[in-house]
Amino acid sequence: MTDTHAFPAEAPIPATLRPALEAIGQVARDLAHRIARGPLDGQMATHVGDNAGGDAQKALDVLADEAFAEAIRGTGVRWYASEERDAPVLLDPEGTLALAIDPLDGSSNIETNVSIGTIFSLRAARETGAESFLRPGHEQLAAGYVIYGPQVMLMLSFGASLQHHILDPQTGLFILLSDAVTVEGASTEFAINASNYRHWSKPIRAYIDDCLAGAEGPRACNFNMRWIASLVAETHRILMRGGLFLYPSDARPGYEAGRLRMVYECAPIALLIEAAQGRATDGTTRILDLIPESLHARTPFVFGSAGKVDHVAAYHDLPDQEVSALFGNRGLFRA
Numbered sequence: 001m002t003d004t005h006a007f008p009a010e011a012p013i014p015a016t017l018r019p020a021l022e023a024i025g026q027v028a029r030d031l032a033h034r035i036a037r038g039p040l041d042g043q044m045a046t047h048v049g050d051n052a053g054g055d056a057q058k059a060l061d062v063l064a065d066e067a068f069a070e071a072i073r074g075t076g077v078r079w080y081a082s083e084e085r086d087a088p089v090l091l092d093p094e095g096t097l098a099l100a101i102d103p104l105d106g107s108s109n110i111e112t113n114v115s116i117g118t119i120f121s122l123r124a125a126r127e128t129g130a131e132s133f134l135r136p137g138h139e140q141l142a143a144g145y146v147i148y149g150p151q152v153m154l155m156l157s158f159g160a161s162l163q164h165h166i167l168d169p170q171t172g173l174f175i176l177l178s179d180a181v182t183v184e185g186a187s188t189e190f191a192i193n194a195s196n197y198r199h200w201s202k203p204i205r206a207y208i209d210d211c212l213a214g215a216e217g218p219r220a221c222n223f224n225m226r227w228i229a230s231l232v233a234e235t236h237r238i239l240m241r242g243g244l245f246l247y248p249s250d251a252r253p254g255y256e257a258g259r260l261r262m263v264y265e266c267a268p269i270a271l272l273i274e275a276a277q278g279r280a281t282d283g284t285t286r287i288l289d290l291i292p293e294s295l296h297a298r299t300p301f302v303f304g305s306a307g308k309v310d311h312v313a314a315y316h317d318l319p320d321q322e323v324s325a326l327f328g329n330r331g332l333f334r335a
């Protein structure tokens with residue numbers, strides 16, 4: 001890692017959070033460099049074990065986790081919680097912040113050269129790790145993600161608005177492009193892993209059936225589908241041009257609450273989406289009001305433009321026979 005700053009002095013970052021965000025920015029810059037070198041920098045996609053959530057750990061997952069944990073020391077962070085660790089780690093008893101992180105998101109894509117990312121969330125530290133992290137997401141002080149794509153970008157929010165930064169590879173600085181990103185409402189793209197269709201609940205099936213029915217169906221509109229299997233990349237597309245993301249609960253063992261984790265995936269993404277005037281729910285309830293029961297707790301996740309997320313919630317309110325009636329009289333749901 002270089003010891004030069006990741007942000008210009010004028011970047012709009014509160015002084016209390018600046019050391020931690022500098023450290024995150026510097027590690028992200030270093031990771032971006034390693035990801036760009038790919039196999040020249042070692043076998044990043046090698047399966048090295050399983051994490052607390054039972055997911056396969058790749059070499060890059062572990063390398064990223066260790067780099068963030070190391071760099072964040074001495075920046076005011078008391079508790080460090082990561083997807084790759086069973087429990088929060090006490091870094092500094094005097095620290096006032098708690099960092100939750102998905103060091104490498106979308107790691108099933110490493111060997112395919114598709115965009116991957118880092119998701120992070122900063123909160124006020126409390127006495128224990130559990131007290132710090134098992135709290136509603138609306139208490140987050142800051143949240144963000146870095147996307148390692150054709151361009152390396154950082155989306156960052158302190159709650160009120162959404163900042164969009166790009167890494168300039170020539171200077172190594174994240175440069176602010178906009179401090180007021182908003183989610184476009186008119187997109188006709190939705191993102192869901194459709195291979196799980198047979199496991200979904202009736203409201204989710206009905207919603208997707210109606211999208212797939214296109215101009216001839218109750219929505220009277222043709223939709224397009226996207227699935228990258230990289231939450232950061234899906235979020236970035238939605239922030240740049242609108243749309244809807246769904247990872248619902250389903251009937252597979254272990255998917256009772258979907259796949260994505262509340263503390264270090266859904267809560268930070270929800271903060272960013274709301275800061276961009278979008279909506280993020282578990283299908284019906286606001287993600288930022290949910291209290292996780294454990295560090296690695298999962299939640300169904302639906303987010304995107306506010307109108308589309310509300311639309312999904314309305315399918316959960318339909319009477320059972322109406323949900324079942326494919327192309328039933330859902331005039332209410334015209335696009």
Ligand SMILES: O=P(O)(O)OC[C@H]1O[C@](O)(COP(=O)(O)O)[C@@H](O)[C@@H]1O
Nearest residue numbers: 102104105106107108193229230231
């Ligand atoms: O393989 P699936 O079921 O489509 O799930 C894809 C989802 O899993 C994730 O890869 C989980 O994140 P990690 O890679 O950090 O475990 C998300 O980025 C993505 O949205």
Ligand SMILES: [Mg+2]
Nearest residue numbers: 102105106265
């Ligand atoms: Mg992830």
Ligand SMILES: [Mg+2]
Nearest residue numbers: 083102104105
């Ligand atoms: Mg991960």
